[in-house]
Amino acid sequence: MSKPAGQIAATLRAADRDRYLSVLYAPEGKRDALFSLYAFNAEIAAIRDRIREALPGEIRLQWWRDVLAASEGAGEGHPVAAALVETIRLHNLPRSAFHNYLEARIFDLYDDPMPSRVDLEGYCGETASAIIQLAALILDPAAAPAHTKLAGHAGCALAITGLLRLLPIHRARGQCYVPRDILASAGMSPEEFLAGAPDGSARHAVEATVALASDHLAAFLKNAPDLPPGLRPAFLPLAVVPAYLSKLSRNPAAALETSAGISDLRRHWIMLRAASSGWR
Incomplete structure (x- = not known):
């Protein structure tokens, strides 16, 4: 190097x-x-x-x-x-x-709230999913195009989980990535979410966003066993997402104040296991 x-x-x-x-x-x-x-x-x-x-x-x-x-x-x-x-x-x-x-x-x-879950998925697709697909093209340009849809779900799961982990930072500076339609279904506005509503509405909004990330993770896992080993490193950042989502699911309210994290030792072990065996 x-x-x-x-x-x-x-x-x-x-x-x-x-x-x-x-x-x-x-x-x-x-x-x-x-x-x-x-x-x-x-x-x-x-x-x-x-x-x-x-x-x-x-x-x-x-x-x-x-x-x-x-x-x-x-x-x-x-x-x-x-x-x-x-x-x-x-x-x-x-x-x-x-x-x-x-x-x-x-x-x-900007501080404009995310309009809808469709807009959030589009944002994730152009950012995290694109990075995964570009990494796959670096690793194996012949095999990568066949797994674009898989990269789409992987990127959405990865990015939405990352946004959930950054909730305390985003709320402190007035940013709202939780989609407006998810907030509406929880009975609150973006302004109320950022202000920290005293009832359980914010917790419900976090739970719904965790569910959205989990849906994309499940869609990825369904076809992940077919992923060629040569492309596996491009998707490895996703390996730790289940651990983050599990922690967020156990205490959604805590995500509003603290970032969900895992130990370095656990991160290494999860990554090693996925790199060696893939997703099964």
């Missing part, structure tokens, strides 16, 4: 432990490309944490669009950007997927 690649891996390890661990189970020759893809995802996901207003975030997203649309050599001076441009070139990744990803991420910069 080169020095820049090592720096990118270290950055990913700090920002996204689950995806970092998943790369360690990929073939050595594919790891740098996966590190660059996941580091890009982590960097875009962190933009909201670094800005006070939406406009600087929009400018940052536009910078990435310009870099990814440019010819070879773009992104020099920015290790993650330069590595990603090289990854796209070497693996012939579709630039349209990155464009759609960046468009979807505009939502993160």
Whole structure:
């Protein structure tokens, strides 16, 4: 691993432990490309944490669009950007997927509530599902297209679970990713959810969102045994989702105040088991 690649891996390890661990189970020759893809995802996901207003975030997203649309050599001076441009070139990744990803991420910069569960699934599809599919194309471009639907369900389960784990942060800064129609079915508005309604409505909304993530996880697990071993590392971040959802299901109200987590030892064991045996 080169020095820049090592720096990118270290950055990913700090920002996204689950995806970092998943790369360690990929073939050595594919790891740098996966590190660059996941580091890009982590960097875009962190933009909201670094800005006070939406406009600087929009400018940052536009910078990435310009870099990814440019010819070879773009992104020099920015290790993650330069590595990603090289990854796209070497693996012939579709630039349209990155464009759609960046468009979807505009939502993160504003405080508009998520309109509906369909909109949430679309957001997850353009972000987490796209990252899984791109990782699959890096690992095995011939086999990956046949598993696009599986990547869709995997990405929705992964992303919705991640949003549930980030509920305390999102609520503190006025963001509502829980869809408006789910909140309505629980008898509350996005404003009431963010304010912390004193009754059980917020808990019911969390339970309904956990159920949505669980539905996508079940749809993934139904066909996961057919996943070729060569593509398995692209889906490995999903391996820990059942543990997170189990914890969220046991105490939905706690998700409003604290992030559901698992120990590093358990995370390693779950990832190792999935990498070795897949999903059965």
